[in-house]
Amino acid sequence: MSQSGTSLTQISPLDDKIYVKAPDALKCIKAILAGNGVPSENAALIARCLIAADLRGIDTHGMNRIPSYMERIRQGVLNPEAEPILKQATPVVHHVDGQNAFGFLAAHKGMAAAIESAKTFGIGMASIAHSNHFGMSAWLIQQALDADMMSLVFTNSSPALPVWGGKSKLMGVSPIACGAPGKDRPFILDMAPSIAARGKIYKAKRRGEKIPLGWALDAEGRPTDDPAAALDGGVMLPMGGPKGSALSIMMDVFSGVLSGSAFAGHVTNPYDPSKSADVGHFLVAIKPDLFMSLEEFRDRMQYLYERVVGSEKAAGVERIYFPGELEILAQEERERTGIPLVQAEIDALNTEAKRVGVDPLTI
Ligand SMILES: NC(=O)c1ccc[n+]([C@@H]2O[C@H](COP(=O)([O-])OP(=O)(O)OC[C@H]3O[C@@H](n4cnc5c(N)ncnc54)[C@H](O)[C@@H]3O)[C@@H](O)[C@H]2O)c1
Known part of the structure; x- marks a missing residue:
């Protein structure tokens, strides 16, 4: 099999995957975005969020989303140049009008505002309307962790699962995510209710x-x-029968109903380029050192972590993981090996690169 003439890829002898180095992928994805009219700084942010997903092993929500996102731009249902508009409702409550820009931009702006409020008031919240798919929720949890904040990250999404007892799809597989700083490991729960x-x-x-x-x-x-x-x-x-169904409705209440965005089955699928998505998000940042020092909070998280991973194992279990830990381990490995893709995925990205005349991922 022929290889890229650059450092972009290497072929693993063990499988049919082609390993792409994160900095190379980042450069290519940023260039494709910029080539489609996304301002350079925004292209860099979106590329970082996508590659963060690939690095954490969430390659369902990483760079492979680029072809469908670019199709949305080509069809005029996602505005590559738009800037989300931030308004402050109270000292701790912010509202973002996503302006049909990339969901990554609206959510990043909302979380940044929530973090600023939390620094002063202990808590900050952002409600976001008229946005788009923001990929993996955990990049927002990480944004909060980087500021030593706990967080909640909710979004709604297009119909994919029936409500409990229903026959056809109505609610989204809308992820529920939350995080808290730790010592050895942060706590990062990021899960779809399916x-x-x-x-x-x-x-x-x-x-x-x-x-x-x-x-x-x-x-x-x-x-x-x-x-x-x-x-x-x-x-x-849905996971857990009626409970998974109820969680997806909860995501719609907090993200869709509250924000003024689409809800109740009216968000558009990111793979359907016929109309704008109108996704809503709901973000909260919480200062963990409200009742004790940050050091003490981290010590208590470390105690929890050790109790969890040191728990007596069930038969056949080799190791117990803290939520988010598998993804941290995946990231450590992928930073070494690169991100595994299959040839068809590389071809799809290269088609996008070619369309806008930027360097392909492989030669
Ligand atoms: N933006 C959207 O509309 C959208 C929609 C759906 C999903 N997503 C994203 O898809 C991603 C995948 O979601 P998922 O539900 O398939 O995730 P998953 O089932 O792989 O993991 C869910 C959670 O369980 C934890 N976990 C998994 N296995 C574990 C183990 N053995 N021990 C301890 N903890 C464990 C993970 O760390 C994670 O926090 C998420 O990043 C989510 O944000 C996004």
Whole structure:
């Protein structure tokens, strides 16, 4: 197999994956975004958020989203040049009008404002309307962690799963995420309320792989291992039955109803370039050193971490992980090895690079 003439890729002898170094991917994704009219500083931020997902092993929400995002720009349903508008409602409450710009920009602006309020008042909140898909929620948790803040990150999303007892999809597989600073490890919970994130089904389809039975139903309501059947008229299954369904409704209340954005099944799928998405988000930053010093808070988190990972293991379990720890380990490995992609994914990114005349990911 021929290789890139640059340091961009290396072929693993063990699998069919091609490993792309994060800085090379970052450069290429930023150039594609800028080539599609995204101002340079915003392109750099969006590229960082996407590559952060790839590095953490969340490659369902990383650079492979670029072709669908660029199609939205080409179809005129996402504005590459727009700047979200921030308004302060009270000293601790902010509202962002996403202006149909990239969701990454509106959410970043909202979290930055929430963090500033939390520094002074202990808590800050941002409600965001008329936004777009912001990928992996954990990059926002990390934005808060970088400022030593705890956080909540909610978003709504397009219909993918039925409400409990319902037949057709209505609610989104909208992730619920929260974080807190720690010592050895931060706490980062970032999960879709479905058994698996829908991005995992798109990824399986892209890669020609099957999905486990139990993730989704086909259009006839039968369990399926075919990602195309799950996406084409099928539904995702909520985790924990009515509880997963209720969590997805909760994401819609806080992100859609409150913000003034679309809700109740009216957010557009990021892969549907026929109309704007109108996604809503809800972000909260909380200062952890309100009742004790930050050092003491971190010590208490460390005690919790050690109690969790040191818990007596069930039969067959080799190691217990703290929420977010698997992704931190993935990041450590991918910073060494590069990010694994398949050739079809590289081809799709290179098609985007070619369209706007920027250097491809591979030669
Ligand atoms: N923007 C959107 O509309 C959207 C929609 C859906 C999903 N997503 C993103 O997709 C990503 C994947 O979501 P998911 O629900 O498939 O995640 P997941 O099931 O892989 O992980 C969910 C959570 O469980 C923790 N976890 C997993 N295995 C663990 C273990 N063995 N021990 C301890 N903790 C463990 C993870 O650290 C994570 O916090 C998330 O980053 C989410 O933000 C985004």
